[in-house]
Amino acid sequence: MSKTSPAKSSPAKTSPAKTSPAKAIPAKSPDPAPSKRKVFLVDDHPIVRQGLAQLINSEADLTVIGQGEDAYQSLRAIRESQPDLVLVDVSLKESDGIELLKELKAQSPDLPVLVVSMHDESLYAERALRAGAGGYVMKQESPETLLAAIRTVLAGEVYVSSKMSATLLQHMVRGQRRGGGLPMDRLTDRELEIFRMIGAGHSVKEIANKLFLSIKTVEAHREHVKEKLNIKSSAELLRFAIRNTPDAK
Secondary structure, three states: OOOOOOOOOOOOOOOOOOOOOOOOOOOOOOOOOOOOEEEEEEOOOHHHHHHHHHHHHOOOOEEEEEEEOEHHHHHHHHHHHOOOEEEEEOEOEOOEHHHHHHHHHHHOOOOOEEEEEOOOOHHHHHHHHHOOOOEEEEOOOOHHHHHHHHHHHHOOOOEOOHHHHHHHHHHHHHHHHOOOOOHHHHOOHHHHHHHHHHHOOOOHHHHHHHHOOOHHHHHHHHHHHHHHOOOOOHHHHHHHHHHOOOOOO
16 A cells, blocks of 8 residues: 655645835925015114114014115115115105105005104104104104004004003194194295294204205294294293203203
């Protein structure tokens, strides 16, 4: 009887497990940098403009896109550069900031304008607001205050300091009690500027040199001021100007 060897079973072949190809995870794109709000500076002092530009450019959300030192130059540059806000000094060569403000609002009614000044006078603030400014801040304020004022005006709100706000309210109440406005309200912006400089002790010649006007023009403005304020003499005008000029020395 022959022996049969058991059949050798071949090992079962196992197919390798199929693995799904790894899905590529797209890299997360960085958040887009926030766009900076564009500011145009108007001031006739280069050092002041430089300081303001450095302050504003140091902020992540603000940038200075242009500068001007007078009304004529600035109007054209602002029209071409299309800033989000204009920062205007109230005292400029050959023209004052209030007049420039009026021209800016006529050119671009919706353009926010913040007026800055070294003069602590509510009368200038009131005139600036009447002319269409979105705010008024003094140069003596801290950098943080100026930046807060810029952002407030950019947000469509009105900025004045708490001190200035209280003074404006007092003037409004006094004007109502007297049945009319303050005497200086009758003056034009240029006449008011000359009135302030008289109160600060400047001579006619000094005023003419500072404002780039002729002595004859300054004298004519002075006479108009006297007429509007019902003042008879230059000495009386000087005394009245000193009493009504907060920054008079």
